[in-house]
Amino acid sequence: MTTHAAPPAPPADAPAPSVLSVGFGERLPAGRTALFAVQHLLALTGIWVFPNVIGSALKLSSDEVALMIQACFLLTGVVTILQSSRVLKLPIVQGPTAAFMVAIISSGATYGLGTAFGSMAVAGLVFMLLTIPLKRFGLFGRVSAFVSSPIVLGTLFVIIGAQLASIGAGGWFGTAGSPSYGLLALVVTIATGLIVLLCLVLGTGILKRGAVFWGIVGGSVVALLVGQWSFPDLTAAPLLGAPHLLPYGFGVSLPVVVLMLVAFLQAGTESMGMYTMIASWGGETVDTARVNRGLFAEFAGTVLGALFGGIGTTSYPENAGIVRVSGIGSRFVTMTAGGIAVALAFFPPVSLFLAGISGPVLSAATTILFGVIAVSGIQMLAAVRWDDLNLAVGATAFIVALGAQFIPTAISSALPSSVATVVTSPMMIGMFLLLGLHGAVNHGLRPLLARRGQPRRVVAPLVPHTEGNPSA
Incomplete structure (x- = not known):
């Protein structure tokens, strides 16, 4: 019997082997690249859902919401292109995050959207200084370690989910005083919610990853059939047009800047984890300098986007899931997705159409989405x-x-x-x-x-554990 010596063990800090079928630097044929790029865009529902939620909460017109959607397309596309090409060279897809959405709602209600976005830009400049990609700089990690504690982020996410509940549930029956207010609107709400849940529970691949998108599409069809919704008039918008600079004015307020700083902390901390995780799938590691480059680009992009009314971004876990499940890690795919998003920013009718989504449809989809946000906070708190x-x-x-x-x-x-x-x-x-x-x-x-040698008592739950004993 022939024996073989065992191969030497890899160094402890060596990157894991790639688990992707298509590596980061590989190219696909143009057709497949476009197909997978569109798949990534379908998961980016925050581009148009979050502006609609802000519009509903702050009583904005469809035109004002459309301007925000345009800016979100621009911001998402620019940062995604940067991360996929010259900065991180990873298949990273950026998109609006709920933390910024809630911060905009909270501050916009009192100070106005101009101050909300202006303060976001100022807070972004602060974090750009914290992530200067030079040696001895890049202090973000030290700052985020304090804020990213599970008890801080977890409790904050539960609070955000509870705060948003009234926004989602408030539109289940449509608009008070309108002919469609009441039962028919509730039918559309239930139909939309069921489609989202079915896609989440029974769907696989793109159906599962784009559950909110498919729910809104299906709910819109139901709303159209029962006379609850009609296609918005797109003739008022020019076919081509650039996003507007400072569409809501400009202002800065210290309390709002502090609020935005926390939103940046949450977004940046989440992105740091995504960079490391996605890089490991391709057998790579990301050092501190590379992480700082990625965060610097993300924060700089958010500053630019805020000047056009765009919601701050983070690295989307849904898109990371697409990379892992499909095995397609080509950064040229996500770069193409970013390019498509930038192109859509210059077609105002697209944004105006998305700003005209039926209220009950949007309320149903966001109710589930806000529940996911709250439960994600509960999951974090499990580690406390x-x-x-x-x-x-x-x-x-x-x-x-x-x-x-x-x-x-x-x-x-x-x-x-x-x-x-x-x-x-x-x-x-x-x-x-x-x-x-x-x-x-x-x-x-x-x-x-x-x-002083005073140990802290672990608090027992008020309700005893009854698993396996239903009668307890």
């Missing part, structure tokens, strides 16, 4: 060690953030506008409470108690 200190941080921030919405108007209206904005916005007050309590308790009090 719930001792009495963490319970004090999470429980206090959660209940105060949601309860402050019900402060009597006579009290909130007497406060300075900057204070009232923070106090009455669940995301804003939740953010300040979480950062303050987490810093004071977990980075101040906890080390002090540990030095």
Whole structure:
């Protein structure tokens, strides 16, 4: 019997072998490249869903929402092209994130959209300084380590999901006073929700990844058939037209800048994880300098996009899932998707059409989407060690953030506008409470108690575990 020596073990820090059938630097035929690029775009529902949610919350006209959608196409496309080509050289797809959407709703209601987007641009400049891709620079990782704690991001995501619930559910029955208000609108809402859920539960591949998209398409068909929706008039928009610079004006407010800084932290932290994960699929590693290049491009793109009314971006996990499931890791595919998005930004009728989606259809799809956001926060919180200190941080921030919405108007209206904005916005007050309590308790009090030898008690759940004992 012939024996063979075992191959030498790879170094501990060596990248894993590629799990992709098409590598990052490989090209596909033009037809397949376009097909997979469109698949990526179908997963980017945030480009037009989030502007519609903002429009519904702030009572914007279809034309104003269309301008935001145009800017989102531009921002998404530019940053995706940069990440796929010269910067990261990875199949990264960027898209609007819910953290920025909620920040825009919260600040836009009080300060106006001009101040919301202007403050986003200023906050983006701050983070560009934190991620300068030079040696000894790039401090983002140190800053994000504090904010990305599961108790901070997890609780904040649950608060965001709860805050958004009223926006989604508020449109289930259509618009009050309209002829279609009531039962027919609810039929469209239920039909849309069922299609989204069926795609999520039973679908595979592009059907599952684009569940929200297919739900909106199917729901729109149902709305059309029952007379709840008609195609918007696109003749008012020119066939070709560039996104508008400062379409909502420009302003800056310190409380809004702080709010946007937290949104940038969430977006950047998520992107850092995506860079590392996707690179590992292709057998590559990303060092600190490369991560900083990617974040710098993302933040710079968001600054540019904010000047046109675009919602800040992050690296989309849905598109990362497409890369992993399909095995197509070619960065030329995602670069093409970015190019298509940029092209769509210069066709105003496309944005105007997407801004005219039926209200009940949008409400049904976003209700599920907001539920996913809240549950993702609960998943993060599962990693928290719930001792009495963490319970004090999470429980206090959660209940105060949601309860402050019900402060009597006579009290909130007497406060300075900057204070009232923070106090009455669940995301804003939740953010300040979480950062303050987490810093004071977990980075101040906890080390002090540990030095004194005072162990913290892990809090038992109030409801006993009854798995396997239904009668308990």
